[in-house]
Amino acid sequence: MTFPYSDSPYNDDYNMCTHEKSKIFDQIFLSAFYSILFTAGILGNGLVILVMLLTNHRKMQSTDVFIVHLALADLLLVSTLPLWALQAIYGWIFGEALCKIAASLFKINFYAGSFLLACISIDRYLSIVYAVEIYKKHRKNYVHWSCLVVWSLCIIMSIPDILYYSVSFESRTNISTCDPFYPENNSKAWKVTTTLLFQIFIFFLPLIFMLFCYSHIIITLLRSQGFKKHKAIRLIIAVVVTFFLCWTPYNVAAFLDMLTLLEIITDCSFINNIDFALSVTSCICYLHCCLNPILYAFIGAKFKDNLCNLISKTRLCPWFVARHVQRKQTSSKSFTWSSSGDTTMSGIY
Template sequence: MDPSIEMLPSEEFDGGTVVACVILGLSFLVGAPGNLLVIWTILKHVKKRSHTVVLILHLAAADLVVLITLPLWIYSLAHFWVFGEACCKAMVFVINACMYSSVFLITLMSVERFVAVRYPFVSVVWKKKQALNKVLLALWSAGFLFSIPIILTQTTEGDDGKTHCLYRDYTSDTQELVCLLLETVVGYMLPFSILVVCYGCLCSRITQMNFRSKRKSTVLIASIVVAFAICWTPHHIGNIISIVILAIGDSKSDIANKLETARQTMMFVAGAMVFISSSINPVLYMFAARSFRESLRDTGIQKLFRHISSTSPGEGNREISFVSKRQSNQTNCSQLMTDCV
C-alpha cells in the first residue's frame, strides 16, 4: 500500500513535483483539521457511541496519522530526504499499516451496515457479545502484519544523485510479484468485492428504510465506500500493470514498454488520490451534517454522529425496537383471533 512510490520526483518534470506538493499541502490543510474535528466531536459530544461511530472514530485516527506525515513528504519532494533510512522505513511502515487499517475499517462498516439493515436481530447478538474491541484489535494487527514487507524493501537510495524515501528495492522479480499481489488482493480486490456485495444487496432497501436517520447514515457510509473506490482504483491499476509486466518477463518487449509508459503516466494522479482519500471523509461528514444543524452550540456533525449512534447496532436501536414492536403486535392479533375462535 505504499503511495510514496507513486510520487516520484522527476528532473524532467519539475512542474509535476510542484503540483504534487500543492495537492499534498491541500490534503494536509483540509484533512488534518477535519479528522481532528471528527475525533474531538465523537470523544467529547457523543457519550453513547454505536459500533458505527466507533469505527468512524478509528477511521479518522488512521487517516490523521497518514496526514500528519505530509509535511515531511512535501519537504522531501521539494528537496531530498534528510531523516535517514531507519526513519524512512518506520514512517512508510506506519503509513501503510494505517492505510490497510482504513480499508479494513471501511469494509467492516459496510458489513455491519448490511447486517443491521438486512438482519437487525443479528446486530443485537453482535452488541451482546461485545466483540468490537477484539475485532478492532485483530483489524489493526492485520494492518501492521501486512505492512511488514515495507521494512524489508523500502530504501532511500535514488537514481538522480539525491536521497529520497520513495523507492522499493526488491531482491527478485518473485519478491516484487508477491508484494504487489498481496497489496492488491488484500488491500483492494477482496475488500472491494465485499463492499460491492454488501451495497448491491442494500440498494433496494435504502429507500424503504423506516427511519430517516438510519437511511442517512447508510447513504453516508455508501459515500465513504464510493470515495474509497475512486481514490484507490488508479493506484491498484498501476499495481496490476506492474504485475502484467512481470508476468510478461521480457521487460524490453513492445508490450512491456507500452504498459510501463502507461503506468508512469498515471503514477502522479494515483499517488495524489491516495493521500486525498485520507482527507475526504471529514468533508463527506460535513455535507451529511448540514440538515442536522440547529444551533451553533449543537453543531450538525455532533447531531449526525448522535443520530448514527441511535440508529446503529451498539446502542439503543430504534429500528430493532420498531421491528420487535410490530412483530409483538402481530403476535397479539393472532392470539386474539385464536381466542375468539
C-alpha cells in the first residue's frame, strides 16, 4: 500500500508480473515507518494546534490561522496511517465503510496540506513584498473564507474516492485490500487521470506558487536594510528545498508507475522496482507532514514564547522556560517566521 489512490497491482489484468517481494517488503517497512510517522505527526501537529488555540486564538494573524489548518490537515492525515500499516500486514480488516472514510479522509487532507502551503506562501508574499495585510479589520474574515474554500475544494476532489474505494478479496494473496475499483470500461483512463491530477494539484502548482512567492520575498529582503535577513533567507530556502525533496521522488515513481499502467513499460523487474520505489518515496511524502510543524511553527520566536507561557502555567519543564528566557534576554531581536502580525519585513523573523 502506497498512496490510497494508487491501484493495487494485483488488480491489473494486463500486468502479469508477480509482486510478492514488494508485498513482503511492505509488510516490514511500511508497518514500522508508518508507526514512527504516526507518533511524530500526532505529537508535533497536536502541539502546534494546542499552543496556537490555547495561547493565541484571539489574536492570531493570517499566517497563524493557515498554520493551524495545516497542522489539522497533517494531524488527520497521519491518523489514518495505522490503518494502512495494518493493511500491509493483515490486509484490510475494517470493513467497507471505514475503507471509504479512511481513503477519502486521507485524500482530503493531502490536498488540503498542499493547498494551505500555497496559501501561506501567498500570504507572506503579500505581507512582505507589498506590505499588505489583507486580513485586517473589516476584511479579517477573508482568511477563514480562504480556508473554507480550500477544505470545500478538497472534499469535492475526494468524491471519486468515496464512490470507487471498496474492499476486495484477492485470492492470489489470500487477503482483502482497500483500493479504488473504477468502472471496467474506462478503468485505465480513471487511473491515469487521477495520477495526473494528483501530481498537478499536490506537487506542481504548490511548488510554482512557493517558488514565485518566496523568490520575490528573498529579493525584497536582500534590498532591505537593518534586518536580520540571512536567517529569513535560509529558512525560506529550507521550506522550498524540503518540499521539493519530500515530493519529487514520489512523483517521479508515480509517473513511471503510470507508464506501466499504459503498458509503455512492461519489464517485470523494472515494474517490481517501481513497487519498491512507490513504498519508500510515499513514506518520504508522509515525512513532510512531520516536518511542517518545525518549518512553520517551532522555529518562530512567537510560537516559542507561547509554548513557554503554556509550559510555565502548567509548571512543566522549568529548565526549558528558563533557557528560553535567557536566550531571549541575550538576543536583541527575535527570529519570528511564523508571525505575520505586521506588514514589514519583521513579519517573517
